[in-house]
Amino acid sequence: MTPPAEPHPESDPAVRIEGARFGFEGTLLFDGLELALERGRWTCLLGPSGVGKSSLLRVIAGLERLEAGSLSVAHGASVAYMAQQDLLMPWLGALGNVSLGARLRGEKPDRARAQAMLERVGLGSEADALPRTLSGGMRQRVALARTLMEDRPIVLMDEPFSALDAITRMRLQELAAGLLAGRTVLLVTHDPLEALRLGERIYVMAGRPATLQPAPAPLGPPPRRAGESSLQALHAELLERLTAADDAAACLRPH
Numbered sequence: 001m002t003p004p005a006e007p008h009p010e011s012d013p014a015v016r017i018e019g020a021r022f023g024f025e026g027t028l029l030f031d032g033l034e035l036a037l038e039r040g041r042w043t044c045l046l047g048p049s050g051v052g053k054s055s056l057l058r059v060i061a062g063l064e065r066l067e068a069g070s071l072s073v074a075h076g077a078s079v080a081y082m083a084q085q086d087l088l089m090p091w092l093g094a095l096g097n098v099s100l101g102a103r104l105r106g107e108k109p110d111r112a113r114a115q116a117m118l119e120r121v122g123l124g125s126e127a128d129a130l131p132r133t134l135s136g137g138m139r140q141r142v143a144l145a146r147t148l149m150e151d152r153p154i155v156l157m158d159e160p161f162s163a164l165d166a167i168t169r170m171r172l173q174e175l176a177a178g179l180l181a182g183r184t185v186l187l188v189t190h191d192p193l194e195a196l197r198l199g200e201r202i203y204v205m206a207g208r209p210a211t212l213q214p215a216p217a218p219l220g221p222p223p224r225r226a227g228e229s230s231l232q233a234l235h236a237e238l239l240e241r242l243t244a245a246d247d248a249a250a251c252l253r254p255h
Contacts, residue, residue, distance in 0.1 A: 014039045014154055014184035015060055019069035022055055029055055031209040042185045042222055044199030046192060046242060048249035052210045053188045057156045080152035084159050086143040088131040094118060095127040098145045117145040120175055136163045154184045173197055177223040192238040196231045198222040206245035215241060
């Protein structure tokens with residue numbers, strides 16, 4: 001008996017947004033927006049500050065509602081969401097924050113797995129440390145560990161590596177790429193090289209209302225080596241696109 005064919009990722013995406021309209025504080029951020037997230041792939045989203053990238057993530061996470069259009073998530077798949085802010089609970093230690101999801105669901109936290117995740121992000125000795133005693137980069141690593149701990153099929157991350165030094169950022173990009181292999185990931189970043197290391201689809205969000213403009217992505221699975229010649233050529237092209245998008249956004253800002 002011939003097994004059924006695997007669905008094509010573009011024809012059967014994990015997340016599909018059609019005709020999306022959304023405004024914030026009287027500003028229409030996007031209207032008629034279309035996006036399909038391929039199953040099991042990393043999609044990276046870049047664009048000027050304030051263009052609507054974080055709002056788009058919050059819509060997919062179910063934290064904001066579209067004014068018009070539709071959002072569909074394949075088979076009701078659950079989503080893990082990492083915001084720009086670490087959102088750590090100040091009264092919980094690092095270990096408690098990593099296992100917070102289980103507590104909120106009324107489940108028994110897997111402390112051994114949470115401890116192992118802290119060790120993976122380089123904070124194994126900080127299990128009992130309260131957030132106020134941690135640096136910004138350490139807090140961000142705890143938030144990343146908490147997101148990875150959720151083990152969801154769809155993962156949304158908003159600037160997850162922004163507060164980290166260059167070496168730690170590179171190492172945690174590699175860790176996330178390994179642990180999230182086969183998951184559907186949407187990553188918002190301001191770093192074009194990060195997008196090129198991790199993205200299998202890359203979009204530049206620009207304009208008002210904003211549109212999504214596809215950009216070339218390197219071949220091969222993530223994470224890619226930052227020094228690859230193919231990345232350097234695409235890096236220059238992506239920077240040009242981002243510069244043009246930022247120049248256009250500057251014209252819309254009040255003077």
